Amino acid sequence: MKHTQYLFIPLLSTVLLAGCAESPTGRKQLKLFSESNLQKMGVDAFDEMKESTxxxxxPKHLxxxxxxxxxxxAKVGKEVFNxxxxxxxxxxxQVNAFxxxxxxxxxxxxxxxxxxxNDQLAAVVGHEVGHVIAEHGNERMSTSAVAQMGLQVADTVLTANDVGGKAQWMSALGLGMQVGFTLPFSRTHESEADLIGLELMAKAGFNPKEAVQLWKNMDKAAGGKRPPELLSTHPAPQTRIEDLQKNMQPVLKIYKSAPKNNCA
Structure with a gap:
């Protein structure tokens, strides 16, 4: 058991140091996968979607x-996708985009x-593109890989010590990581993508104030059928609205100086 613990700690430290990066908002990130691999995964997934859906x-929708x-x-840097x-x-x-x-x-x-x-649609598209800009897919895959590594080690330790009720312990560990680690990370990603998207839509000449109305519409469309925020991968609509309003003034300045788009 001790050997397993001693091997895991330096291995995890090496992984965390190797994948350390920073998001567009200055938040520390773990990114273990190459950009080329992520882009290939994205293209393959999209091709499958086009075949299955x-x-x-x-013509109006298109x-x-x-x-x-x-x-x-047009406002996304070539370093994101050239x-x-x-x-x-x-x-x-389904009320969704990606x-x-x-x-x-x-x-x-x-x-x-x-x-x-179109301003409200731009809020959604900007948000989704924000995920790509911040490489949230890479970060989620990386943190999931590390979490899985931790669960595997925990399973080894429990087995080596012949701990009773191992299945219940592993279930609790998995839920604990989901609620305490994975879900808050997802909510952080959603909030970060909201802010990146808000700036993108302003630069593209869309009124950022409409992002607030969009989430009011989304909340109404959901009809209150949402899990508690603690158990959700997304912030509650009211939380999103409040965060957007707090960050509205800087993007309104961008919007006022940006050339208007040609979307009727």
Missing amino acids: KLSTN ARANCVANSIT GTWEVKVFDDE ALPGGKIGIYTGLLKVAET
Whole structure:
């Protein structure tokens, strides 16, 4: 048992030091995967989505999604993705959108109903692209890998000491990491992406105030069917709204000086 503990501590320290990085907001990050690998994963996942989910052919939907998304991605540095972003609208009623490493953006038709204006749609697209800019996918995969490593060591230690009720201990450890580590990390990512997206939409000429109205619409669409924030990967809508309002003044200045977009 002692040998296992002594081996794990320096191994974990080496992993953490090797993957230490900083997010666009100055937060420390753990990133263990290469950018090329993440982009390949993003492209492969998007190709699978296009095969498994019906694509919308509605010209109004396509024009709206492409105009907003292209306006947002025009403000993204080439170091994030040096190519032409691909935008697809999926014919599905779920209220969602996503962006993937490798320059891929997916928007569901359900979102186009809840995001009543192009400014509101820009808030969602900016948020999703914010995840890519901050490399949250890399960070989540990296922290999950480290957490899994810890659970494997815990299993070894419990087995070596013949601890009773090992299954219950492992279940508790897993839940503890999820609530105490993984979920707060996810909520941090969501809040960070909100702020990155807010700045992106302002630079692209979309009114950042509409991000607040968007989340009011999202909360209404959910009909109160949300888990407690402690057990959710996303901040509560009211928390998001308050955070957006706190950070509104700097982006309003950007918006006022930015050239207006051509999205009708």
